[in-house]
Amino acid sequence: MSVEVRLPTLLRPAAGGAPSTSVEGATVGEVLRALEVAHPGLAGQVLTADGELHKFVNVYLNDDDVRYLDRLDTKVGADDVVSILPAVAGGAA
């Protein structure tokens, strides 16, 4: 199943400059691994060598941070959008 993945500005050069791309996968982990295979320049930026999420990367399934769903085992469907964003300090602080 093909899933849309939205990339943050700083990862776009590694994916040929596109703001989003489509890869195959049934879970968030499969999608991210497929992304690194399709765009070798992304390797190591989203997933660590151990296959875990990079500390300063947040991955969202639609609007939800997957760390609070089933992490990399979170299931994705055909209409879902996976977004990758760097962790930054939030707002009204």
Place this chain on the structure above:
Amino acid sequence: MTIAANVLELIGNTPVVDVSSLSPNPDVRILLKLEGANPGGSVKDRVALSLIEDAERSGVLVPGATLIEPSSGNTGIGLAIVCRVKGYHLKVVLPANVSVERRQLLELWGAEIVESPGSEGSNGAVRLAQRLAAEHPEWTFLYQYGNPANPRAHYEGTGPEIWRDVPGVTHFVAGLGTSGTLLGVGRYLKEQNPDVEIWAVEPPSGEMVDGLRNLDDGYIPPIFEELGGEKLLDRKTVVGPRDSILWTRRLADVGIFAGISTGAAMAGAYRCAQQIESGTIVVLSPDGGWKYLSTGAWTGDIDEVTERAKKVIYF
């Protein structure tokens, strides 16, 4: 009615109002805790008082001291009112793109504003304050993102107030900034009832992340890491400016004049209410609408207001 000895005694004990008419599910109550009732107008009065009194007790803060703090507004305003009453000098590092009302409030309580680049958002303010604090060891840097007195204000104040007023609470929804509210209230409520779920609502990072050159420039508040934030939260969901403003307007329809981050939190509560069978959701409203009037949030064309809100730090 008791008479407060000074304005700082009016901080806390904020009211809770039932807004269940906005719930998508008749079996889910939604209750809003109005932190705009604090004397400086936001939840951050609690944090400011806690940071300063903790530093006074530990001797870090001496009479007449100068403090420096990064803030996109509300903590700065809270610190400004506390510093004015207690006689400290305050410098607030503020991103250039905050609403004009925030600057005015800081100035009226005598705080000095140091601008950080708007394009770097709160991250840039944190970095500049860290640098200035290192260059000026004579200034006191309380650092709300890394100071346990921030979540403690909520563990000792906000959390017990919610439990006292809403003992049947099943879900707590609040915005994620420093993470102090979620950590403090979340820990307190889970100690009372481990089944209470804690939902974080995150502002979209939008233009701020465009300034990042690499992922290691990312930032996670030290208190979030040190106090086990990832284990404490049950859910984290992003709410964009458009939904935040639409919900801010919906609140006005039931007579509640709240800031845009309250709209975001309500949007998160709505999602929560759609996904549970029954329950009682307490939503934290960080501030009232006053500081956002210049954004046209209530009266302007929704598309124009949304575009403007992307450039103004509203959360």
